[in-house]
Amino acid sequence: MPVDTAVRPVRILVAKVGLDGHDRGVKVVARALRDAGYEVIYTGLRQTPEMVVDAALQEDAQVIGLSIHSGAHMTLFPAVVQELKRRKATDIIVFGGGIIPEDDIAALKKRGVAELFTPGTPLQDIVDWLRKRFPRGGS
């Protein structure tokens, strides 16, 4: 296909799940992803797992990035993974960020969250991680 139009950026749906409104981190990450050449669909605050997955399907996103600072990550992150299963869309990768203790990170990975980034993570680490998952742009 035409060189200049065929390169489809990876589409990443970025959402705040849960009730807290602390969006500093999610916005900084969204900007960094944009600058790294990704198409970021930001769905804003207070998204339920159902809303996140529904939007990801409509947007044909390959990746879902979730942010939470309220401590409800053990409930809401796995709920998004479950909802993806229910909608038969387990090929969509879920990663998360926020205040998440070490033990919880291991538990969440077991439950299907691909990666978790905690405060202090260099933005480049997130970009590098995505580049590894999608070495040739969007599929």
Add this chain to the structure above:
Amino acid sequence: MKIRARDPKEVWQEEFDSKPSRDDGIETSTISGIPLKPLYTSADLPKREEEMPGVYPYTRGIHTSGYRGRLWTMRQFSGFATAEETNRRYKYLLANGQTGLSVAFDMPTLMGQDSDAPTSRGEIGHCGVAIDSLADMETLFDGIPLGEITTSMTINSPAAILLCMYIAVAEKQGVPASALGGTLQNDILKEFIAQKEFIFPPEPSMRLVVDSIEYCAKEVPKWNTISISGYHIREAGSTAAQELAFTLADGMAYVDACLERGMRIDDFASRLSFFFDAHIDFFEEVAKFRAARRIWARWMRERYGAQDERSIKLRFHTQTAGVSLTAQQPELNVARTAIEALAAVLGGTQSLHTNAMDEVLALPTDKAARIALRTQQLLAYETGVANTIDPLGGSYFVEALTDEMERQAEVYFKRIEELGGVIPAIEASFFQKEIADAAFRYQQELEQKRRLVVGVNEFTVDDEEPMDILRIDPKLEGEQVARVQAVRRKRDQARCSKALAALGKAAAGSDNLMPYILEAVRAYATEGEIMNTLIEVFGVYTEKAVI
């Protein structure tokens, strides 16, 4: 040999210029990006009449006697899990010398929904205590005499409801509302700007704020009706100058709204209080606090014509910067917090919360909470910093930086005015954009190692020792849900329905809503039911994405 008397400043400059500077690439501007000179001298000292503590414009403090008269209030923000557990923590803190309470609510409470709402799942009791109805509030303050302590409540969209619950608990203890002292955060503008815990659109939100201010001016006169907060603006990534400017602009917007309601400035202005962040850039923070008092005093007197001295004095609470804490080598947070707390004290704060070292990971454990409180006690009683009033006053550097803060704030006031005021500026996403830009800039400086955070982008260790953290028992969620449902079963349903219907009707009109909310609270209407009644009339707000 004849020695020519040269200006020592020139001598120093020559010497300084001849020496190499460090070339580690680290920024020498403040953390907010204000360029700093290597040295400040008498030439940098602003020319003005000498300022004194307790004297207009109060740059050096609002009290003539500083901390000689009275130390700051050590007020640790806390709350978690259930009302019962938090009640135990409060009694523990009071027994350990804390002098005031400060209530942290959980996310469902902050967002005005009951524990059995579907979206409360996973959130109950995590960031604070779960309060659904007056019954929970009675438990929260059980055995704590509300006439003898002061309480600060960090809540915004549903602030009026929680205040009414507090008043109702006091009634049951036999304490009249007029005897109650404390602070309600009640600052909805900074929610739109930064923390995003808004529910209603700006206009009805402002109405509720003004309703509570108007009501308290008559009925709860010792209550600080609003705590106009820069803390969350700063934590969202703003610079110090933005925190200062946006917060004071919000303050003026509240004043304007009260005047529009027909109140007289001196009837309410003395009960307005402020809440700032104490970040890690020490001198910048001290300058910010000093500038805040001077600006507020000037605007209140010159623009609003306040006569009462208490209307002109800016009183503020401070919390050390949560955003400065690191999950890496978290013990270092004790040192960070101590330095930030010192800035708050030297900046003349009226009350202070020091963060616990593990707050970046979860709610503080008992031990971490105690160390945090002890840090304040150490400052107050060991270091001697409280012995001299405004000890940094007259410092060439601090005075120059205070003026610079003031100058930058005034530039922002102008821009906000050009945008038509605070609410139009919110709707145009002005603040949100400024803050997001500042946050991104700072993050890039970290990435490029132009700023270092110890343990994060330098001086790291590979094997972090895990810390014990406080875990919320997952059982609690079901228990709290059962509790609110029991309240609904047991109450006088007719009285409750009647109170909610009256509230809905009043909301559609223009009455002050406080008496209606108070009656609904007394009838054990839940927080969610009261909020939903208001949502029916006011609608909900969705913000535009500004990244």
Add this chain to the structure above:
Amino acid sequence: MSDIELARRFRAGDIRALARAISLVERRDPSVRELEEAPKGSTAEVVGFTGAPGTGKSTLVDALVSLLRKQKKSVAVIATDPNSPFTGGAILGDRIRMQRHALDPKVFIRSMGARGHLGGLSLATREAIRLLGAFGFDQVILETVGVGQSELEVAAVAGTTVVVLTPNLGDGVQMIKAGILEIADIFVVNKADLEGHQRVVMELRGMLSLSAPRAHAAGSPKAWKPPIIPTVAARQEGIEELWAAVEAHRRYLEASGQARELAEKRLKDETAEVVAELAREQARQALGEDAGLTARLMEDGTPYRAAEEIVTRLGRGLKPPAREH
């Protein structure tokens, strides 16, 4: 998803297959084109919204979606934002204003980055619209921020183009970009509760009365005069009036014969663009593979002889290039 699987799921009404098909047309992949062939009578009607940033387009679209849902119509929204020309990245945030339609299966919202498509966004958008129609959506709403050429692209695709203005942006109508009067079928003055909205309406009226009447089909009763509709989208005010104007415009297009004319013209234009696209691809391939051609090209120092040669070869019928994976 294989092509066959995709087609099967698309026809079975699987939202994910629709979403994937749109992704494919976005990168000009021809493999889903058969899906665009709509069953009779299932062509979606398209209304486009454009206007400066901050005019409340998303809120307006959200309000319109609510109205259409009350009328039991299914609605798809395509919201476009510009991509960075440097990195190709973008932040697409228009969904946020349409949250209340989340989880409504009859509302489909898709954000598109207007990334450097040759021929602009319109080719991909047209294909996406056909897909949405074939999938069964009654109405398609296009929303694009009016910067650069994007509003012209909306007008080239939509049946009815709505230009959104507000009283609080700069110097009222003075801010209207050149060319916008020509593309607007309807003007909306949103945020009509703000001071100055009367002035915007008056100025707009003045400008419209000065501008030449829109070219219209011979024999049609009279030219369409773009109405000016005040709205307060945040309070759902004026939305019914706006929709009535859209429907009136559609009736006008039908009655005047312009609907057919327009459809024909657009299909011809699009065909020309598709031909150009195909030819460009063939040319690239020829230039990439043929060392002799490249040598002659460099010798000439100008492209014309090589171009002629390629066109001649095209005339002889080169086989279409294989699809890349």
